Amino acid sequence: MEKQDTNIAGICSPAIGEAGKTGDWSDLKPVIDHTKCIPSSKNKAACFLCWLYCPDGVVSMSIPVRINLDYCKGCGICAEECPPNAIRMVRKVECDDE
């Protein structure tokens, strides 16, 4: 028999991606140019400002830097903060009139 959660309110143990894959909702996605990105191009654990500022914690502090697009909401903060402008926000779905 399946185990049923006994909570009486929405204050419960977390699921993976509590609200589903929220990345589905985003309009823009960050694309990293690794030739500009400091850790990727210098092969040094440095900078990682995108990791620091991402409000959703979906950037990994790795070389190369990776962004989990399943949960990235496309806010563009990482692109705004990136010192060498290595992150570009691109539209995920082209609108008909574009």
Added chain:
Amino acid sequence: MSDVRIITGNEAASLAVKLVKPHVIAAYPITPQTSLSEKLSTYVESGELRAEYVRVEGEHSALTVCISASTVGARVFTATSANGLLYMHEQIHWAAGSRLPIVMCCVNRGVGAPWSIFNDQQDSFSQRDAGWIQMYCRNNQEIIDTIIQAYRIAESVYIPVMVCYDGFVLSHTMMPVEIPEESTVREYLPPYKPHTEISPEHPRTVNPVFFPWRRENAEGVLCDGYMEMRYKLQAALLDSAPVIERASDEFARLFGRDHGGMIWEYLTEDADILLTGMGSIAAETTVAVDALRKEGIKAGAVGIRVFRPFPISEVRNAFARAKMIVVFEKCVSYGFTGGMSTDLKSALYGSEVKAPVHNYISGIGGRDVKARELSEAVASSIEMMERGDRDNKTFWLNCHTG
């Protein structure tokens, strides 16, 4: 020796709060609630009450503070009136949906516009469908006793409770009140046991987006969807009636005062004509009943003490023998009839009770309601019934529109 003092309704409420010892109080002063929040801040400031008094910039924040504190396991209190209550509205739903046992006094006042500071019950009535338990008090003794009971009820069923009492009519009127013994309150009210634990060892998400479907958590346990959560609240509210009755009975046993459970009755045994209402106007109907009895009319009164959950089976029993039901109320379901009578009529639908329900909207915005006016209204309703007019009717009592 019990301590009897002559105090206002707001002071009675403040003494009740002092006795239940909440950990956190957050309230924004609004007439006619102001002297209640002032008294509480005085107790905290003087050290008489060891609680955190959070000074907020508005009622939305007041209830938000209570929601947050209650979520992490604190016993909390807030109070408001009229537009302040409406300003809380979003959080009123949030508190109930989170199943937090918050106790709040609503010192009933007319809602603007036009602006009013005087009493009617439109404010709490308009929060009827938010998922809170609503209890209405007749006098200052009932205010102090109901607040103590409210904590016991809220913390048993995990539903917030609104303790409503009429602004100025009770909040600013003095009457003798017996102050309960602190040790007996301790015996009656165990410490709050939260249904949720927030700690680094047990991480919890607090009300994230709930989808229409159910979903598995990280351990593969099936969790409710939005609809299941709302159903659970509704079921808990409907099931809370016996808990409320038990809380009243246990209170009567320990403190020696019985204010009724879901409803209360006055001279109903042989009554043909039953007057009903909520709060201080219901107390006034008992005076009208006495006057009607002197004229040989077999009248009685049934007070609605708990408006949500609505006392369906109780009113069906209480009105079973009635030939006529006369509702006096201080609120309106705009575009329909008086607020309480709409609920009463729907509770009686399909039952044996076939008596016409006459509805008098009265005392709106603090207009005085005299027992004499109530008994005259009942007499004219009886005349109508005797003429064979059996319709359910709504009248505005003492309203002069020319």
